[in-house]
Amino acid sequence: MTRTSPGPTVGVVGGGQLGRMLGEAAAPLGVELVVADPTPDCPAAPVVRDQLVGGFEDESTIRELAERADVLTFEIELADPDALERVAEETGTPVHPAPETLRTIQDKLVQKRRLADAGVPVPEFRGVDTTDELREACEELGYPAMLKARTGGYDGRGNVPVSGPDDAEAAMDEVAGPAMVEEMVDFERELAVMGCLGDGERDTFPVTETVHREEILRESVAPARASDEVRERAREVALDVLDAMDGRGVFGIELFQTSEPRSGSEGEILLNEIAPRPHNSGHWTIEGCHTSQFEQHVRAVLGEPLGTTEIRDPTVSANILGDVDERQDAVMDGEESVLSTARAHLHWYGKREVYPLRKMGHVTMTGDDRDGLLAEVGELRDGLTFRR
Structure with a gap:
């Protein structure tokens, strides 16, 4: 070469x-x-x-x-x-990844069926097109349940909780199209694995813990604050997911660690969703790993050897989200505190406009104490504002 x-x-x-x-x-x-x-x-x-x-x-x-x-x-x-x-x-x-992989992942119901057929553990789910079908499915799955638009949803968009039969009609109206309903998973933590498919190679980055509020990713902690057993099981599930994908590239694989054991272990690992590309939950790899998820994706799609996925140090990243009430020009204040903090790294995405909860950048820190890093990086992130 x-x-x-x-x-x-x-x-x-x-x-x-x-x-x-x-x-x-x-x-x-x-x-x-x-x-x-x-x-x-x-x-x-x-x-x-x-x-x-x-x-x-x-x-x-x-x-x-x-x-x-x-x-x-x-x-x-x-x-x-x-x-x-x-x-x-x-x-x-x-x-790369193959168009067929993209076609599968674009439809959440098709995605879940494909992975379930491949033996990947997933929450119980049903396809629903009408309010009556939703109520019938929820009677089987139990309330509360999570209704998801089959296409177009991301960052929590297109997801509607259904607490009881009286919520069904409004939930279907909000989704406004073909949908899928899942059992509501009682999870201990949410996890993510960045999987890598190269030319005859497959690998994973260290298992990451993801912290969401309002269904939007706020912080990522790597390695996840879970036992070795849980992290190894998450990696195994991620590798099974990769085996069901076609083409080369990096895949963001989102998982649940259930609160209650389902198979005699500390907690079952269930697949949530897949992104056929680098993912927000892997941004920490830029500073945290010898090869970032972005370099890995470039290597993979070109058919070049994959880089090592070895972690350098425990790493935490926090998303910078729009804290405004309405769309406006993006002018951020407070970055001096990030830039003057040792081991803190500011990533600015260059978006010209900000609106509520829009991802505008992220802050990453590396160190030894993940809990301490999480508190420090959260404080730095919270000191940034777009309010005028």
Whole structure:
């Protein structure tokens, strides 16, 4: 394998913060990125070779991207798998992960069925299209239950708790389309594993504990504050998930550790959802591991050897979210406290506007004491504000 200047080019559908961090990771490898995103001067634009302005599902934009790249990938599930598949056939530019994997993951019911059929442990679930079907399913699963839109939901969007029969009609109206209902899992903690599929290789980053409020990820703690047994079981489940995926890349695998044992162990591990791309719960790897999830994704889609997933030090990251009441220009105050704190790392995503709970960046810290790190990084994050 050789390197030239310019080096290989990766075309990325999507140019948000994940595209930005992919560009930052690709540059030291001599790899160039071209992104396609409908927002002019998107967050990735300052750190990549070029941006094509076009929709995630616009086939002509994807085709132009493919003509400029050695391989295509995506950093958002809104990419059109059918368009990606057609473009790959017409141009000969491969797509990783495979469009079929994206197609499966875009539909939460199809995703759950595929993984359940593969033997991956999942919460009990049912597909529902009407209020009566929802009530019938909840009678079987028990109340409360969680109703999820089959497509389009992320960061808690499209998820509606159903506490009793009287909630069913309003829940179906809120989801506004085909849905899936799951048993409400009583969990000890939420976990995430960044899985890696290379050219004949598979690996995982250390198991991460994820802390959510209002169904949005707030903090990530690595390694997870769980027993060795639980972490090993989570890794095993993640590897089983990878075996059901097609194509190369990094996958964000979200899991539950149940509060009560289901199989004689400390607590069963159940799959929640999969993202076929780098994930918010893996941002800590930038400082926390010898190879970040973003470098790993670039390596994987190009078919180059995977990097080590070994952790450097215990690491905690905290998301910087919009704390405003309405959409406005993004002007953040308080960053001096982060920049003046040893071992604290500020990541700014370059978004021009902020609105309530929008992900605007993150803060990462490394050290020895995970509980202490969690408190310190939370305090630093909470000192940042967009309020004017």
